[in-house]
Amino acid sequence: MITIDYSNILNDNLGSNEGLNLQNLKNLQNQANNFIEQIQDKRYKEYKFLDVIYNPVDEYIKTANYIKSKFKYFVLIGIGGSSLGTEMLAQSLLDYYYNYKGDIKFFILDNIDPDKVSHTLKNIDIRETVFYVVSKSGKTIETLVNFSIVFKKIKDLFPNNWQEHFIFATEDNNNFLNRFGKKNNIKIFNIPKDVGGRFSVLTSVGLFPASVLGIDIEELLNGAKYIDKKFTNEKNILKNPFLLLGSIYFLLDTLKQKNILVMMPYSDKLCSFVSWFRQLWAESLGKENMGQTPVESLGTLDQHSQFQLYMDGRKDKIITFINILKRKTDIKIPENLPEGLEILDKHSLNQILHKEYLGIKNALKSRGVPNLSINLDKLTPYNMGKLIITYELATAFAGYLYGINPFNQPAVEIGKQNIYKLLKEENYSLIDNKETTLYF
């Protein structure tokens, strides 16, 4: 079970300056109707990310079992939409510090930071490692850089069967990764053409690695399917989680100038969910001089870092809390505490977390800072599947409301062209104008 508590975005609680009224939401009903129709119409095109959750997963599970029996390290090489989804699944659904015990140790090489890359390679035994190289376009610079480095090492160690240490995921077209993989008989998982990187966690991109890590991917998909079956025909904004979320964020931006969307789980294991959401929201909606800036936050830590700003700073934010009602693991505060700590008595950590959240939520309400709460009864694959699809559809609906295409990323190309050009040049300088540079 998941709940969305949106009482603290309404003017009953915030006052009419900062809060919405229900009529604001109801005014979007026509757009909601059209959006629901659009989902069904374009289910095999832009909304393909919904369709793929029905694809068979046997091949992922079979390959995962083989990998687990044969290797000790599993390294994902990929960045952005090719890494953030998997990182979210690993962090939310495995033990905290999973690498300190798990059967197969898992690392991600996303960035090409030499410190990170060299120390990751030091911490694995490359002879016992399989690399999962993920790039939809098959030509992502960082991914090819990291691939080049490990390819050389593996080929030197295993001149005859180096291929066994690689699995690729890419689109089936004439890109480098697909070409090279086919030529060398490397196992390749397909990334469907119509599913963009940031919407691809429930394809081979995220499902295969999740399966290697022992996550129940069928349950993950069952959660996603539940949302699809129950809500992609539900037109009532107040009864449909993705219509509700998309509407609230859109209205608070356009009617109340909240250009900052803070996502603040009270769970360390959901930090990577926020990083995943952050790409989804920013890359889908940051267009045509629009789009809120998603901001990563964490309770209770940010009570001691950002709360002053959220309370007293500019009224430009909406806060989304995420709570977990019941934990697999909870810790009771011990009895007979030293004098002065009586207030902690009879609590568990999760109860204290809940009370801290309530205290903060009410404080924000008292200052007219809009906030809403997503409560998960448990942190399970099923609930994560629900949450993922809900936010993907909420993002798409927000795009519809803004009147922009949430599925492209036109500006990214400009950066890539600049970088390609620079890669061909031999000389470069980080400082081009000494007059406007201060040395100290």
Added chain:
Amino acid sequence: MITIDYSNILNDNLGSNEGLNLQNLKNLQNQANNFIEQIQDKRYKEYKFLDVIYNPVDEYIKTANYIKSKFKYFVLIGIGGSSLGTEMLAQSLLDYYYNYKGDIKFFILDNIDPDKVSHTLKNIDIRETVFYVVSKSGKTIETLVNFSIVFKKIKDLFPNNWQEHFIFATEDNNNFLNRFGKKNNIKIFNIPKDVGGRFSVLTSVGLFPASVLGIDIEELLNGAKYIDKKFTNEKNILKNPFLLLGSIYFLLDTLKQKNILVMMPYSDKLCSFVSWFRQLWAESLGKENMGQTPVESLGTLDQHSQFQLYMDGRKDKIITFINILKRKTDIKIPENLPEGLEILDKHSLNQILHKEYLGIKNALKSRGVPNLSINLDKLTPYNMGKLIITYELATAFAGYLYGINPFNQPAVEIGKQNIYKLLKEENYSLIDNKETTLYF
């Protein structure tokens, strides 16, 4: 050596709509003069964080050596200003994944997330652990909660000498931690009264743990002292790094409506520097309906996540890049790469990082997105010391320009009172209004 390249905040590069001109900076000269005088006047009060860098550190080093000889695990219990500075020092100055080899393994218990706490405790041998409990007020809820849990375990294991497993850092007054520590002969490091949590990394709060982790804290302080000696009398904004940074951020906010301050290092090891800065900026300046929202970012990862928004989204951001010119570790791209990867030839990872940064910086310039670059020649304790003091003073100067007190945090108290009240109540519910809650 550190440089600040500010060419891309000027209208020569951005156009006059988005860019500042040098005259805007020069117009702040009077305020700069006054601020420099204020630093000297209040050096033993609000600006005590400058004075403490001259305190002796022998006691930290001696205690650290003892701890290293006696224990295998060092766990910091503290949150916000009591943890973020130490985390920054550990991440920036130790190897990536330092716990996979270091002499003494280091964990932080900041949050009270039961998943994190229980798995941290699983991953240490508590019999060989020393806990450094840090709270300036001596009554931070999360810190006392985590202390309670480990206190009970340690006392059960070592009824006679449990005290040896604890070191405290707190203010010398009648707070719980100080009282309890004194009563039980626990070693206590003092946190100076006039140094606020977010300005305290160069006191016992950060220096002692850094010393345990093998960081050269004298070099760290030498960097800080260099800034103090060379610049706390330098009134020329264009020649003083902290006046320059404070002015730029303030002017872009107040003249150009940039309410979002993105900090984007091209180094995974500087992520925690950004988390530290984020508290410093938000808690100091988020007041009286003012204050930019600091946003954590990371190159190159966010080229694949946030760059679309930075380029095409609302013009409400300033981007601060941080680069590292030379790395202790760099990796050369191997020769004889497969066909199709020629473009990577003859590069090292750090060179590719630099070119990616340049490509992105120029792309942002072309769209009129203001950005400035901090370049560190190397990632050393000396440079980190410089950077820390520079940003602390830049924050204080911005506070001066906004006309607010950067050293208090009045709103935080409201949250704390709410939480204390709730802790005394037996019953609570996460959902108070079912009518405005959607269940799915």
